[in-house]
Amino acid sequence: MAGKAYPDIENYYYNWTALDEAAIGAAIGKFVMEGPSCASGADISLSGKTMQVVCDKGTTGVDGPTLSYRFLTGNRLMLTENGGQSTNAGYAALKLGHLTFFAHMLPDTLRGYAVVVDDETNVATVFELWFAGYAKRKREVMREVYQGYVHQEGKEAPATRHAFNNRLEGAGYFWRQDTGAETLEYYPSIAYTHWVELTRMDRKQGYSAPADYIEIGHGKYIYTRTECEFSGIFTVYAMDTNALRQVGLRLGFNAADELEFYVFRGTGEWLGQIAKYEDFHVTTGGPMLPRPGPGQSANVDATAKGARAVYRPNETWQKMTKAEVKAAVEESTRVFAQRVGAGSGAAGMAANVQTPSERLAGKTATIRYDNGPVMEYQFVSADELRWRMNGSGEWETSRYNAWEAVDNVFLFGHILHSTEDHEGHIVVVDFETGKASCYNGYLNTPYWANEAGCRTLFGRLESAGVPDPGIDRHDFTEDMLGRCITYSYSPGLTSMHLYSTPQTTSWIIFTPTRAAGLEWCGSGAQVKIRDGLYFLYWIEEACNGTLGTILLNMRTMHDAGIGYHCGTEGLSMSPVAALLGHAGQFDVAKYFQRRPRGKKA
Amino acid sequence: MSKTMTTSRRSFLKSGAIVAAPVVAVAAPAVAFAADDSKAKLLRLEDERAIEALGRNFVRNFNASGTKGTSALFADGKAPKLAKNASRLALDPAAEPELLEIAADGARARSRYAVTVESEHALEGEGTLVQMARLQGNTATRVSEQRVLVAEYVKLEDRWAIADLRLA
Numbered sequence: 001m002a003g004k005a006y007p008d009i010e011n012y013y014y015n016w017t018a019l020d021e022a023a024i025g026a027a028i029g030k031f032v033m034e035g036p037s038c039a040s041g042a043d044i045s046l047s048g049k050t051m052q053v054v055c056d057k058g059t060t061g062v063d064g065p066t067l068s069y070r071f072l073t074g075n076r077l078m079l080t081e082n083g084g085q086s087t088n089a090g091y092a093a094l095k096l097g098h099l100t101f102f103a104h105m106l107p108d109t110l111r112g113y114a115v116v117v118d119d120e121t122n123v124a125t126v127f128e129l130w131f132a133g134y135a136k137r138k139r140e141v142m143r144e145v146y147q148g149y150v151h152q153e154g155k156e157a158p159a160t161r162h163a164f165n166n167r168l169e170g171a172g173y174f175w176r177q178d179t180g181a182e183t184l185e186y187y188p189s190i191a192y193t194h195w196v197e198l199t200r201m202d203r204k205q206g207y208s209a210p211a212d213y214i215e216i217g218h219g220k221y222i223y224t225r226t227e228c229e230f231s232g233i234f235t236v237y238a239m240d241t242n243a244l245r246q247v248g249l250r251l252g253f254n255a256a257d258e259l260e261f262y263v264f265r266g267t268g269e270w271l272g273q274i275a276k277y278e279d280f281h282v283t284t285g286g287p288m289l290p291r292p293g294p295g296q297s298a299n300v301d302a303t304a305k306g307a308r309a310v311y312r313p314n315e316t317w318q319k320m321t322k323a324e325v326k327a328a329v330e331e332s333t334r335v336f337a338q339r340v341g342a343g344s345g346a347a348g349m350a351a352n353v354q355t356p357s358e359r360l361a362g363k364t365a366t367i368r369y370d371n372g373p374v375m376e377y378q379f380v381s382a383d384e385l386r387w388r389m390n391g392s393g394e395w396e397t398s399r400y401n402a403w404e405a406v407d408n409v410f411l412f413g414h415i416l417h418s419t420e421d422h423e424g425h426i427v428v429v430d431f432e433t434g435k436a437s438c439y440n441g442y443l444n445t446p447y448w449a450n451e452a453g454c455r456t457l458f459g460r461l462e463s464a465g466v467p468d469p470g471i472d473r474h475d476f477t478e479d480m481l482g483r484c485i486t487y488s489y490s491p492g493l494t495s496m497h498l499y500s501t502p503q504t505t506s507w508i509i510f511t512p513t514r515a516a517g518l519e520w521c522g523s524g525a526q527v528k529i530r531d532g533l534y535f536l537y538w539i540e541e542a543c544n545g546t547l548g549t550i551l552l553n554m555r556t557m558h559d560a561g562i563g564y565h566c567g568t569e570g571l572s573m574s575p576v577a578a579l580l581g582h583a584g585q586f587d588v589a590k591y592f593q594r595r596p597r598g599k600k601a
Numbered sequence: 602m603s604k605t606m607t608t609s610r611r612s613f614l615k616s617g618a619i620v621a622a623p624v625v626a627v628a629a630p631a632v633a634f635a636a637d638d639s640k641a642k643l644l645r646l647e648d649e650r651a652i653e654a655l656g657r658n659f660v661r662n663f664n665a666s667g668t669k670g671t672s673a674l675f676a677d678g679k680a681p682k683l684a685k686n687a688s689r690l691a692l693d694p695a696a697e698p699e700l701l702e703i704a705a706d707g708a709r710a711r712s713r714y715a716v717t718v719e720s721e722h723a724l725e726g727e728g729t730l731v732q733m734a735r736l737q738g739n740t741a742t743r744v745s746e747q748r749v750l751v752a753e754y755v756k757l758e759d760r761w762a763i764a765d766l767r768l769a
Contacts, residue, residue: 492742509733517737
């Protein structure tokens with residue numbers, strides 16, 4: 001259903017129209033002879049020239065085309081593909097130093113090309129672009145990438161090519177297009193990218209998508225992004241990372257189902273560079289070819305034109321109704337089902353969980369949350385507590401686990417079994433300052449009932465010997481903003497968090513050679529407990545709905561965490577922990593000034 | 602009193618050289634004695650080489666075909682399971698065994714080799730991270746650790762065979 005071009009709700013939840021070939025073709029037909037628009041005026045220096053681009057095989061091994069161009073006056077070109085029939089189309093070109101960039105669609109088709117030529121070396125990169133190549137989302141732009149060269153009469157073909165590699169991995173840039181669109185663009189992977197819309201959307205949420213990174217040389221690169229799982233819009237640009245300039249194309253349908261088909265110039269700012277984890281001499285890059293597995297069909301063909309690894313969680317995760325959630329929770333609710341800790345033999349994300357603390361046993365406490373409930377606790381033992389809300393009703397018994405992250409600061413979690421939305425409280429209490437914070441997870445959220453929601457509660461802790469903090473509270477922080485932390489859960493299972501906005505966590509999975517690979521992201525929050533101690537949450541949105549929480553200690557580079565998840569197997573609260581590494585921090589704080597801070601309940 | 606002789610290739614060769622030197626320098630009775638001793642040393646050297654070859658064959662066969670591929674090297678034709686998920690063993694080709702003992706009667710022996718054991722652990726679970734890891738080809742994790750391959754041998758009629766073998 002078409003709405004605003006850039007929706008107010010998160011892209012995960014937008015009901016993207018299933019455009020068909022006819023609708024896509026009609027939209028292209030309106031603009032194909034005009035070519036892409038350009039807010040700052042296209043370059044016309046190709047007029048009157050001819051160019052034959054000879055392509056090698058594509059990234060998937062498909063034969064590359066030979067494209068013979070004749071650039072007419074104005075914005076028209078004639079193209080002959082592989083010596084076939086000549087076709088007229090509108091185009092737009094831009095120059096970036098000695099790079100020439102041009103793009104066009106082809107009449108009566110759903111496809112076109114974007115081409116980057118290095119005029120000094122005559123080496124070229126060609127992107128063949130088409131719609132309706134992915135049957136489940138025909139609005140998504142597909143691309144195949146060919147390396148090649150511009151044929152020079154009487155000269156040998158150049159031996160060099162532009163190359164996929166990892167040289168941009170770990171970099172970040174701010175870009176401002178001549179359209180006024182501003183984005184933060186993180187390149188934290190060899191095959192994925194993460195970006196934040198600063199002007200077209202509310203800059204709360206960043207998104208992740210498959211990308212290409214191709215080196216031209218001398219600080220010049222080509223980048224592409226396809227907004228898979230969302231609008232399907234394709235962006236490609238050539239950039240000069242020293243001059244901080246870009247020229248590129250944006251092609252695809254926005255949320256209003258309007259075709260965006262324009263070339264742009266842009267200027268940038270460097271945001272920094274985080275660590276890479278491959279062996280020092282390794283420069284291997286993408287693209288990552290698809291493999292059978294969750295998110296892809298078993299018969300996926302890595303040799304099909306345009307094929308590459310795309311994480312499509314929204315297609316594969318099992319969404320549940322409120323009634324299904326209720327039945328599943330009644331059938332099975334597991335809260336710290338197994339007491340794990342050092343030496344317990346726990347695997348997966350619990351292998352590095354430290355032994356739960358027994359120091360809350362015997363204590364009583366009351367937590368008064370601002371604009372939230374009053375929670376009374378009796379910690380009966382190391383694993384069992386009793387709670388009562390707002391001073392009324394029956395005391396309920398719940399299983400809990402607690403971890404003491406630093407002396408007198410505890411993380412604990414429990415399920416509130418009697419609540420309609422199967423709530424969980426994941427709480428940090430500081431017995432030295434009297435402050436308490438809670439990530440209040442709940443189910444039955446508006447889009448999918450088994451996807452967790454989370455309220456952030458701040459309050460004060462009352463217990464024997466604990467001082468009254470007065471009006472002091474823990475608070476949202478920007479200390480983590482732009483940071484990248486690696487989380488090694490167990491051998492072979494290491495991810496990296498990128499805190500791309502104050503309310504976004506993106507996670508990137510490392511390949512066996514420690515290149516950063518597939519990526520996804522969700523909303524979250526970052527709260528400061530003490531210097532170097534942060535309480536974070538993220539929701540694995542449109543993915544599996546898990547609420548992940550961690551109490552991260554930057555001084556020990558260890559964390560204690562609790563996951564809250566509901567699926568067909570029931571509701572669970574489980575420990576997670578990892579050995580941490582600090583990959584670096586992007587300098588992005590200034591892009592988030594003059595914004596509302598956090599989202600309190 | 603120990604009934605075994607502890608040696609290694611280097612110490613054996615060293616003592617062999619010391620014993621060999623008098624062979625050409627002493628009188629006949631001594632030569633006769635030395636000859637007997639040399640024969641024993643030679644036999645021991647042959648045993649030692651056979652045992653070392655057996656160890657190398659075990660590692661080669663294990664890496665090629667897993668535990669089952671090593672059965673023929675065992676006295677009872679049955680290979681014990683080495684370690685859960687162990688997929689590959691690596692001996693340092695230049696390294697000597699930590700220990701190679703041949704019993705005084707020459708019928709039994711034991712050895713200890715430093716070995717690198719690679720284990721393969723399938724990524725389990727259905728969490729997001731695991732799904733993503735599998736999707737990009739991380740189907741299993743290989744872990745390397747330094748262990749000691751402890752073996753006991755028995756001399757059969759025509760050859761040495763492994764009587765028992767384990768990782769310590």
